[in-house]
Amino acid sequence: MAAPSLEAVVSLAKRRGFVFPSSEIYGGLNGVWDFGPLGVELLRNLKEAWWQAMTLREDIEGLDAAILMHPRVWEASGHVEQFSDPMVDNKVSKMRYRADTLIEEYIERLRARGRTEEAQRWEEQLRQAVEPHDYYRIIVEAQIPDPVSGTREWTEVRHFNLMFKTFFGPVEEDSSIVYLRPETAQGIYVNFLNVLQSSRQKIPFGIAQIGKAFRNEVTTKNFLFRTREFEQMEMQYFVKPGTEQEWFDYWLQERYRWYRALGIAEERLRVKPHQKLAHYAAAAVDIEFLFPFGWGELEGIHSRTDFDLRRHQQFSGKRLEYVDTVTRERYIPYVVETSAGATRSFLAILCNAYEEESIPTDRGSTEKRVVLRLHPALAPIKVAIFPLVNRDGMPELARRLYEQVRRRLRADYDDSGAIGRRYRRQDEIGTPFCVTIDGQTLHDETVTVRDRDTMEQVRIPMSRLVEYVWERVQLPV
Ligand code: GAP
DSSP: OOOOOHHHHHHHHHHTTSEEETTGGGTOOTTOEEEOHHHHHHHHHHHHHHHHHHHTSTTEEEEOOOSBOOHHHHHHTTHHHHOEEEEEEBTTTOOEEEHHHHHHHHHHHHHHTTOHHHHHHHHHHHHHOOSHHHHHHHHHHTTOOOTTTOOOOBOOOEEEEOOOEEEOSSOOSGGGEEEBOSOSHHHHHTTHHHHHHHSOOOSSEEEEEEEEEEOOOSSOBTTTTBOSEEEEEEEEEEEOTTOHHHHHHHHHHHHHHHHHHTTOOGGGEEEEEOSSOOTTOSEEEEEEEEETTEEEEEEEEEEEETHHHHHHHHHHOOOOOEEOTTTOOEEOOEEEEEEEEHHHHHHHHHHHHEEEEEEEOTTSOEEEEEEEOOOTTTOSOOEEEEESSSOTTHHHHHHHHHHHHTTTSOEEEOOSSOHHHHHHHHHHHTOSEEEEEOHHHHHHOEEEEEETTTOOEEEEEGGGHHHHHHHHTOOOO
16 A cells, blocks of 8 residues: 555645635735535544543543633643743744754665665764754754755744743733643643542542643644644543552553544554653653555554642642542652644545545546545444436435435535546545446336445445444444
């Protein structure tokens, strides 16, 4: 299965109403995207698949915390001080880069040219870099040129905090600064006690949340991969200290299994330990997907110790402990986090599903078919209904069937153009089933159901259609 080009996926997404550039009539807004009629369905289905995988469990509760939070939250979490990227500008081209990415891309180029030893040397230095001057020294010593101007005239490397700031209330002064959350996780930590006290959970248990997050990324790229506004699906699992490794292994396996169950090919998934840990993590691995532009993180599994709860206890003055009702033991729980990007996973799902193939036509030639092989549970439209021809009562019957079906399933009705063209239109948006009302339907009330992937047709009674499709579009468990 060849990976599609990113351009092909972006073009389909725009053409068929999955994703549009934000504020496009004003020229767009860099790193911000809107989800169109089909995109919003696919994204909702994806989030629903995650929500069910989490909250149908006995040991996980859901939450929807506000995007705006008390500014002290971000001091306690370490984001005010440490959530930054090293940034460097080229003085000639005026281009701005993340210093670590600039170095990484240079190392990749060295590798591609067979200069492996040099690549390894700089890679080792990059791994050890912490402060801005560490990155600056590598850029200067390795004589890394600007990919745009080719010059080596760099500014000093500076830290750039990624949180968006805004003002709370009518006065624009420092004391009224609040942040748009850069991760949803903190909404879970500050509600840990509320959830514990209002549910009947005992440790180990988790809290799951889906919501928007915002990061003022230095550079955005690769369509939905790195954007400034995005959505996360995060779950914090609270465990007894000492058991975190076992839960870390468990959740890594569960999350990997989830992507596989949604149809992501095994050869396009891998697990990669973090080379550098975030300020809150004691251990971390990424589940990565092979995007058209290379491997990229889909989800991080992080062992966050008691870092966040302990800091919130310290900053808020509220005890955030758990009391074991049997042993009377008191402790601040450790946390294993599963942190996935909903919008980034959406891109992975699209790239994984996109295929171009050549199929035979009735006239003996071949034609190109673009097909989105989406898991039926994720497909925006589950079934499309067509009259074979626009006469003999077929459109009326097809329309009646459509009116019945659309109350139970996302359905489409199409009576324009040749039947082959109508199939192509549905294949391209991943509709798993196409139903045709033909001459025989008028006599025996049966319809043909064509399968998107095999293109095979079966004939079933019209009265069984909803049940037939329903059974086949359920979420994997
Ligand atoms: N709470 C931990 C956390 O936020 P992260 O690795 O920074 O960890 C988790 O982010 C996931 O969020 C990533 O694996 C990715 O899927 C998604 N994500 C992060 N930054 C993103 C961005 N700028 N655009 C799109 N998705 C992003």
